Every structure is written in structure tokens, then in C-alpha cells.
Amino acid sequence: MNRLRALFLLPAWAFTLLLFLGPLLIIVAYSLRTKGVYGGVGPPWTLENYVRLFDPLYGVILLRSFLMAAVSTLGCLALAFPLAYYIARSGRRKTLLLNLVMLPFWTSFLVRTYAWMFLLRDTGLINSALLAAGLITEPLPLLYNDGAVIVGLIYGYLPFAVLPLYSNLERLDKSLLEAAADLGARPSQTLLHIVLPLTAPGLRAAGVLVFIPCLGAYLTPDLLGGGKSMMIGNLVQNQFTSARDWPFGSALSLALMAIVMFLLWTLLRRDGGEML
Amino acid sequence: MKQRLLPLYVVSVYAFLHVPLLILCAFSFNSSRFTVWESFSLVWYRAMWNDAALAEATWNSLLIALASTVIATAVGTLAAYGLWKKNARLLAGSLYLSLVTPEIITGIALLATFQWAFRYFQLQLGMHTVILAHVTFSIAYVLLVVMVRLRTADPALEEAALDLGATEWQAFRLVTLPMLRPGIAAAALLAFTVSFDDYVITSLVAGVDSETLPMMLYAMARRGANPVVSAISTVILVGLGALILASERLQKS
Amino acid sequence: MGDLSLDAIYKDFPSHRVVDGISLTIPQGCFYSLLGPSGCGKTTTLRMIGGFDEPDRGTIQLGGRTLNGLRPYQRPVTTVFQNYALFPHLTAAENIAFGLERRRDPDAARKVQAALDIVQLSAKAGRLPAQMSGGERQRTALARALVVEPELLLLDEPLSALDPKLRKQMRLELKELQARIGITFLFITHDQEEALSLSDQIAVMHKGRLEQIGTPQQIYLQPATRFVAGFLGAVNWVGDVGVRPELTRISREAPAPGARVLEATVNSSMFLGDCLQVETRTPAGDHIIAQIAHGLGEFRRGDRVHVWWRPDDEMALPQ
Numbered sequence: 084m085n086r087l088r089a090l091f092l093l094p095a096w097a098f099t100l101l102l103f104l105g106p107l108l109i110i111v112a113y114s115l116r117t118k119g120v121y122g123g124v125g126p127p128w129t130l131e132n133y134v135r136l137f138d139p140l141y142g143v144i145l146l147r148s149f150l151m152a153a154v155s156t157l158g159c160l161a162l163a164f165p166l167a168y169y170i171a172r173s174g175r176r177k178t179l180l181l182n183l184v185m186l187p188f189w190t191s192f193l194v195r196t197y198a199w200m201f202l203l204r205d206t207g208l209i210n211s212a213l214l215a216a217g218l219i220t221e222p223l224p225l226l227y228n229d230g231a232v233i234v235g236l237i238y239g240y241l242p243f244a245v246l247p248l249y250s251n252l253e254r255l256d257k258s259l260l261e262a263a264a265d266l267g268a269r270p271s272q273t274l275l276h277i278v279l280p281l282t283a284p285g286l287r288a289a290g291v292l293v294f295i296p297c298l299g300a301y302l303t304p305d306l307l308g309g310g311k312s313m314m315i316g317n318l319v320q321n322q323f324t325s326a327r328d329w330p331f332g333s334a335l336s337l338a339l340m341a342i343v344m345f346l347l348w349t350l351l352r353r354d355g356g357e358m359l
Numbered sequence: 360m361k362q363r364l365l366p367l368y369v370v371s372v373y374a375f376l377h378v379p380l381l382i383l384c385a386f387s388f389n390s391s392r393f394t395v396w397e398s399f400s401l402v403w404y405r406a407m408w409n410d411a412a413l414a415e416a417t418w419n420s421l422l423i424a425l426a427s428t429v430i431a432t433a434v435g436t437l438a439a440y441g442l443w444k445k446n447a448r449l450l451a452g453s454l455y456l457s458l459v460t461p462e463i464i465t466g467i468a469l470l471a472t473f474q475w476a477f478r479y480f481q482l483q484l485g486m487h488t489v490i491l492a493h494v495t496f497s498i499a500y501v502l503l504v505v506m507v508r509l510r511t512a513d514p515a516l517e518e519a520a521l522d523l524g525a526t527e528w529q530a531f532r533l534v535t536l537p538m539l540r541p542g543i544a545a546a547a548l549l550a551f552t553v554s555f556d557d558y559v560i561t562s563l564v565a566g567v568d569s570e571t572l573p574m575m576l577y578a579m580a581r582r583g584a585n586p587v588v589s590a591i592s593t594v595i596l597v598g599l600g601a602l603i604l605a606s607e608r609l610q611k612s
Numbered sequence: 613m614g615d616l617s618l619d620a621i622y623k624d625f626p627s628h629r630v631v632d633g634i635s636l637t638i639p640q641g642c643f644y645s646l647l648g649p650s651g652c653g654k655t656t657t658l659r660m661i662g663g664f665d666e667p668d669r670g671t672i673q674l675g676g677r678t679l680n681g682l683r684p685y686q687r688p689v690t691t692v693f694q695n696y697a698l699f700p701h702l703t704a705a706e707n708i709a710f711g712l713e714r715r716r717d718p719d720a721a722r723k724v725q726a727a728l729d730i731v732q733l734s735a736k737a738g739r740l741p742a743q744m745s746g747g748e749r750q751r752t753a754l755a756r757a758l759v760v761e762p763e764l765l766l767l768d769e770p771l772s773a774l775d776p777k778l779r780k781q782m783r784l785e786l787k788e789l790q791a792r793i794g795i796t797f798l799f800i801t802h803d804q805e806e807a808l809s810l811s812d813q814i815a816v817m818h819k820g821r822l823e824q825i826g827t828p829q830q831i832y833l834q835p836a837t838r839f840v841a842g843f844l845g846a847v848n849w850v851g852d853v854g855v856r857p858e859l860t861r862i863s864r865e866a867p868a869p870g871a872r873v874l875e876a877t878v879n880s881s882m883f884l885g886d887c888l889q890v891e892t893r894t895p896a897g898d899h900i901i902a903q904i905a906h907g908l909g910e911f912r913r914g915d916r917v918h919v920w921w922r923p924d925d926e927m928a929l930p931q
Contacts, residue, residue, distance in 0.1 A: 087527045087528060088441040088443070088445040089441065089445065090441075091437040091438065091440050092438055092441035092445070092447055092450060094433070094437060094438070095434050095435070095437065095438035095450060095454070095498060095502075096450060098434060098494060099450060099453045099457070099495075099498075102472070102491060102492070102494075102495040103453060103456075103468075104453055106471065107468055109468065109471050109475060110467070110468045110471060113471060162372050162375070165365055165368050165369060165372075166368075166369055166373075168365070169365055169366070169369045178611075182604075182607060183373060183377070184376065186600060186603060187376055187380055189552060189603040190552070190556070190596050190599040190600045191573075191592075191596060191599055192556060192558075193556060193558050193573050193577060194380075194383075194576075194596055195380065197383070197592055198379040198380050198382070198383040198592070199379060200580060201379075201382070201383050201584075201589065202382065206393065206394060207584075208382060208386070211394040211395055238375070238376075238379070241372075241376065295459055296459075296461070298461075299460075299461025299463065300461070301461070301559050302558060302559055306577075306580065306581070316463040319464065319467060320463055323467045323471075323563075329471065332467060333467075333471070336463075336467060336468070339461060339464060340460065340464055343459060343460065343461065344456070347459060513695065515694070515695065515697035516699060516700075518664050518684065518691075518693070519691070519693055519697035519698075519699070519756075520699070521663070521664075521684035521685050522662060522664075522685070522689075522690050522691045523685070523690060523711030523714060523756065523757075524685045524711050524715055524760065525685060525710070526683075526685060529714065537701045538700065
């Protein structure tokens with residue numbers, strides 16, 4: 084039986100090695116090379132690209148990416164926790180309510196980001212409505228700033244927070260809450276002393292699962308932030324296109340990749356196989 | 360939490376999720392080019408319908424999604440079966456890692472690889488590189504969906520087949536594969552959706568002849584307000600939404 | 613056709629040894645039970661005979677032919693799985709036909725019909741497993757395994773998924789079926805009542821080893837070890853001697869000479885439906901339980917009594 088199974092793994096191995104792990108290795112190699120005169124990659128070998136990660140010029144963007152991802156993650160958790168709690172307690176409508184969260188998520192990331200451009204741009208719905216109502220005389224600068232990017236990130240990755248919280252809250256034994264109430268705890272005390280400690284693994288998973296894509300976001304800051312709200316992903320893209328500095332772009336990518344893997348590793352080490 | 364506060368909060372979150380999309384769809388039927396409602400009209404849909412470049416991009420997207428779905432579904436299903444009991448942590452780990460790797464990194468890594476390889480072969484970026492890239496990121500989605508199905512499967516079923524005289528291949532083809540069919544169909548629909556919608560990776564590995572619908576949509580969105588984009592968005596939302604609903608149903612069956 | 617023999621079988625799992633040197637011979641045509649608590653290695657032993665696992669050491673032979681290394685489909689052995697493992701997308705008839713089709717049996721249609729008749733499922737031939745009752749599933753699984761005419765049928769706790777009433781009925785059917793077709797049945801169970809009532813021979817397993825092999829009477833009445841004695845039923849232990857509660861008598865007066873007697877005080881008395889169970893305590897601190905028929909007296913807490921039994925009913929098993 085094992086021979087057939089091993090054979091079945093071959094195609095997946097081929098794709099993974101040639102088009103995922105292999106490319107990552109090439110990026111590792113490029114990150115240790117020097118930018119050529121015409122934008123190519125050439126000798127000598129160097130660690131210079133990694134040193135440049137700490138250049139304040141890029142440091143600002145790295146720091147901003149972290150902050151934006153952190154704020155977006157907190158926003159997602161704040162929206163997702165009550166939502167997941169409500170869904171987990173809604174009996175037969177659970178599936179429907181959960182699908183209503185997931186459906187827009189799976190359809191089209193690009194369209195969903197565009198929906199916010201449609202709302203926020205100078206000639207967008209919000210500004211048009213406010214102008215028509217005479218509340219403002221000039222359009223508000225709603226698009227192309229950090230706020231717009233954060234809203235877009237929360238909007239984009241909210242389901243990543245809802246799912247782990249939901250599966251955690253769903254397993255929460257309702258009689259525990261009743262027992263707490265029975266022993267004299269007010270609802271806020273029950274939430275603080277019973278629900279939150281018991282859903283800590285779900286909160287951690289939700290936090291990491293939202294933080295990772297937020298930190299590596301490209302499309303959202305690109306469309307909603309314009310050039311004004313750059314994140315790491317945009318910097319990477321920039322190095323590979325207009326700046327034509329592939330070695331530095333590679334080093335940036337690997338730094339981002341390292342953070343992603345470290346976060347996942349800590350999560351898996353703590354909460355074990357619950358994730359997969 | 361107070362009994363009335365929570366439902367109110369939940370309703371607002373659902374509004375946050377759905378209202379922006381509903382507004383976008385609604386205004387695609389507006390006769391005015393501006394975001395002030397005038398009257399119901401299909402003028403933007405007509406403009407969309409008559410746009411030859413758009414038709415070409417849609418055709419490209421469909422071809423790419425179809426080809427990558429077929430390949431990724433086959434590869435992913437075989438891999439899920441292979442990983443079912445045989446432990447291959449490196450492969451499983453790599454596939455899961457590919458799910459969480461920021462798209463921009465997958466994209467530039469593939470771009471760098473293709474560029475590097477093309478120095479040795481007389482090839483260029485085009486439909487084939489897009490399809491290869493899409494297969495690579497779709498395999499993990501297929502794997503996840505099929506694995507869920509396999510996890511609930513009784514390993515004794517295959518043993519029973521072997522016990523009754525079936526070879527390993529027959530046990531797979533006659534017992535496990537029919538059992539997995541709804542899961543495989545769900546996985547294929549999902550793979551089609553993620554492929555059809557992808558912009559970031561596609562834009563990096565596409566050639567001159569392989570502009571896709573998302574690439575075109577992106578360019579139009581950046582250029583400024585254009586109600587045709589709303590019309591295209593509406594069509595995409597409805598189309599992909601239907602596929603996802605079908606996939607959900609299959610997964611639950 | 614022939615005897616099944618296991619010779620010094622060992623099987624290690626990563627954490628521990630599951631099967632620790634098992635040797636036994638199952639005569640052809642025998643209804644043989646492997647009895648033991650969960651985790652004792654009985655299921656692993658069955659899986660090695662079926663070909664789903666390979667022993668680390670030792671040989672498995674059937675009628676003199678070595679089975680080691682043969683794939684499940686190469687062995688003249690079939691299995692009735694614990695949860696039946698019926699193919700959910702195939703009807704009862706298609707499930708039963710599965711093995712015959714693999715063998716390209718030209719007579720498949722007739723054999724399937726005959727098998728359906730034997731297990732009285734002709735009326736349900738077109739049903740899917742999900743549309744069948746527990747008993748019907750069990751009979752389909754039996755028919756599916758038997759229709760390919762194996763030399764040996766393995767049954768992995770086949771009655772455990774049924775409700776108690778049905779279980780007793782299926783027990784009768786199983787015994788009757790085996791007597792009729794005469795092939796060897798190897799029956800795995802943790803239920804001593806099942807093993808005692810069905811088997812010609814029982815092997816009791818514990819922690820990967822065989823504790824005792826014998827007929828149901830031998831196993832129950834002359835257990836070789838304290839584990840066997842305790843696993844097959846309750847035992848009153850007095851030092852190195854054990855006696856079963858239903859063979860223990862109780863009375864206020866001293867019994868006739870020749871019996872083993874202890875003086876005791878009644879702790880509690882419990883009505884169990886088919887008998888009265890009196891729990892007593894001796895001055896030495898031993899708990900002695902007697903199960904007696906109704907009408908042999910009433911006993912209250914604190915009553916001074918004699919508990920006694922015939923020397924023949926004693927099991928001498930040093931600790």
C-alpha cells in the first residue's frame with residue numbers, strides 16, 4: 084500500500100520542489116548577491132543586502148507595516164470575537180451565519196478591495212453623498228492613507244479571525260457559563276474569568292492567522308494606500324520592478340518570510356496540532 | 360454582554376461585510392457615470408459586453424483557471440491520498456507553508472525562477488508560466504479540502520477491499536475515489552475560484568499575451584472611476600459566489 | 613483447508629510491544645475466540661492474520677502454507693470488520709459481489725443471490741448501507757466475507773456495534789451459521805459472555821501474551837491465572853484461594869462438615885433481579901460476596917453468618 088501512496092506523492096513533490104522550495108532557494112541565493120549595473124544579479128557574494136534592512140529609510144516602512152498589521156489584527160479580533168460568540172450560540176442557523184461570513188471572502192479579493200475604493204475615493208459614494216447633502220464643500224481625503232489601508236485589511240482578513248474563534252467558542256461548554264453565573268459571577272466577570280481564558284488558544288490562532296497576511300499584504304496598500312501608505316509587500320514589489328534591485332528585494336522577502344515562519348512556529352509549538 | 364447589544368453589534372459587522380459589495384453591485388445598474396443615483400440602466404453591462412479586450416482577458420482567465428484546476432485537482436487529490444496515512448512531514452509542511460506565504464513573495468520567487476530558467480531554454484513568460492504558478496498555489500487548497508474528506512473516511516473500507524481480493528490500485532479506484540468524489544468536486548471549484556481571482560502572482564509571471572481579467576480590472580480600477588468596473592465586479596461576484604456555494608454544498612454532502 | 617497456526621509472533625509499536633510472543637493453533641472448523649481487554653493485542657493479532665499488519669517476528673501458517681508477506685488479497689482469509697466497513701456507495705448486493713468481481717467469478721450473480729438468501733437479505737438487496745438497520749449491515753458484512761469462500765473468517769468484535777437485545781439474537785445466528793458452513797471462525801471480543809457462549813475454544817490474551825487456552829468450561833472453572841479468573845467473572849479471594857460468588861453459599865447456621873467455612877458479618881444485601889447478592893466481611897478483613905437464589909433467607913446489615921463453598925469449586929491461584 085505504501086508503494087502506491089509514495090507514487091501518488093510524486094507529482095506534488097515535483098511541483099513543490101520546482102515551483103515553491105526551489106524558487107525560495109533561488110531567492111536565498113539572490114539575497115546574497117550584488118545588484119548588477121543593468122539591474123541583474125551578479126558577483127560578488129555579500130551580506131550587504133541584509134545590512135540594508137536596518138537602514139532607517141526602509142526601517143520606517145518595516146515599522147509602519149508592523150503597526151498597521153497589529154492595528155488591523157486588533158480590529159479583526161474586536162469585530163470577530165462577538166460575532167463568533169454569537170454564531171456559536173445560534174443553533175441551527177450556525178452554518179448559514181458562518182457561510183455569510185465566508186462567502187464574500189472566497190469570491191474575489193480584488194473586487195472586495197475595489198468596493199472600498201468605490202466608497203472612499205474623492206468621487207466615491209461617501210463623498211458624493213456628503214457633498215450632495217451639503218455637509219461638506221470639498222471631498223474628504225478618505226482614500227490613499229493609512230486608515231483606508233487598515234479598513235481594507237480588516238475587511239479582507241476578518242474571516243481568518245472568525246473561523247478559529249468560532250471553532251473554539253463552539254466547543255466551550257455552555258454549562259461552564261451557567262456554573263459561573265450560578266456561583267454569583269456577573270456576565271462581565273464570566274467573560275473575563277471563564278470565557279477569555281478558555282478561548283485563549285482561539286484568540287492566539289486568530290491573531291496569528293490575521294497578522295501574517297496583513298504583514299505581507301500587497302494589493303490592499305497598493306490600491307487603498309496609493310503610493311502614500313507603503314508596506315513591506317509593496318517595497319518588495321518595488322525592488323523587483325522599478326528599482327530593479329533584486330538582491331535587496333530578495334533579502335526583504337526572506338526577512339518577511341522568516342517573520343511569518345517564526346509566528347507560525349510559536350503558534351504551532353504552543354497550541355500544537357489543534358491548528359492542522 | 361447585554362442581550363440586545365450583542366445582536367446589534369453582530370448585525371453591524373454583517374453590514375460591514377456585505378454593504379460595500381451590495382452598493383458596488385447596485386451602482387453598476389446606475390445610468391449615470393457619477394456615484395449619484397439617476398435611474399436603472401444596463402448601459403455599463405452593454406459597454407462591458409462590447410469590449411473586445413475585456414472578452415480576451417476573460418477568455419485568458421477562463422483558460423488558465425480551467426487548465427490549472429484540472430492539474431491542481433489531480434495532483435492535490437493524489438497527494439492528499441498519499442498523505443492520508445503515510446507521513447511525509449516535509450511535503451505536507453511545504454504545502455501548508457505555501458498557503459501562508461505572502462503572495463508577493465511567491466510571485467517574485469516564481470518570476471526569478473522563470474527568468475533564471477529561461478536563460479537556458481528559449482522560452483518566455485506567457486500563459487504556460489501563469490498556469491504553472493496557479494497550479495502551484497492551488498495544490499494546497501485542493502489538499503486541504505480533500506484531506507478533510509479523507510479524515511472522516513474509515514481506513515477499514517480500503518482494508519475490506521484488499522481483504523476481498525482488490526489490489527491497492529483497485530481499492531483506490533473502486534472504493535476511495537468514489538467516496539471522495541464530492542470532496543474532489545468541491546476542491547476543484549475552490550481551485551477554479553482562487554485561480555480565476557488571482558492578481559498578485561499572475562501580474563508578476565504573465566507575459567504580453569496573457570493579460571487576465573483581474574489584471575485588466577486592476578488597471579481600470581487604478582485609472583479612476585469607471586462604472587464598467589462595477590459591472591465586471593458584479594458579474595465576478597455573482598459567478599464566483601455561485602461556484603463557492605456549490606463547493607460548500609458538496610463539502611457538506 | 614487446514615489448521616491456522618501462529619508461531620512465536622511479536623509486534624512492536626513505537627511506544628510499546630503489542631504482541632509479545634504468541635503461539636497457538638486453531639483446528640480447522642473450530643469456532644475460536646480471542647478474548648481480552650481492549651489494548652491487549654488481540655486486534656493487532658487479527659490484523660496480522662488478515663495481512664493488514666506484518667509481524668516483526670514469527671510465522672503465520674494456514675494449512676501448512678506460510679502467510680507472512682502475502683498481501684491481504686493474496687490470503688484465503690476474509691474479515692468482518694468491527695464497524696462492518698461496508699462500502700457506502702454500493703448496495704448490499706454490490707457489496708457482496710465486490711470480492712467475486714475481483715476474482716472474475718463467472719458464477720457471481722448466483723453466488724450473490726445464494727449469500728443474500730443465507731443471511732435473509734434478499735428483500736434488501738438494493739439498499740445502501742445507510743438505509744439498513746444495524747443487524748442488516750452486520751449480515752451484509754458476513755455475507756460479503758463468506759461469499760468468496762475463505763478458509764478462515766476473522767470477526768473483529770462484530771457484535772459490539774449492535775444494541776444488547778439484537779446482540780443476543782445475532783449471537784445465536786452466528787453460532788448456527790458457523791455450524792452449518794463449517795469453516796474456521798476466529799472471533800475477537802472483549803465480552804467474556806460472548807466468548808463463553810459461542811466458542812469451541814478460547815484463548816485469553818493480556819498485555820500481548822496468552823494467559824490461557826481452553827474450552828469455555830476450562831477457562832471459566834479452572835482459570836490458569838488470577839487475571840483469567842478475574843476477567844471472566846467476579847471472584848472472592850481468600851488468600852491464595854478464589855471462589856465465584858454464585859458458588860458461594862451463605863447461612864446463619866454452620867453447614868454440614870466438609871465445606872470450607874468462614875464466619876462473617878453482613879455488610880449489605882442487594883436485590884439483583886435474578887438473585888440476591890449479599891456482601892459480607894470476615895474478621896480477617898476479606899470481602900466475601902455470595903449470590904443466592906431467592907427464598908434462601910433474608911440478611912440484614914450486622915447479621916452474623918457463615919459463608920461457605922464446596923472444596924471442588926475452589927480455584928487455587930497463588931498471587
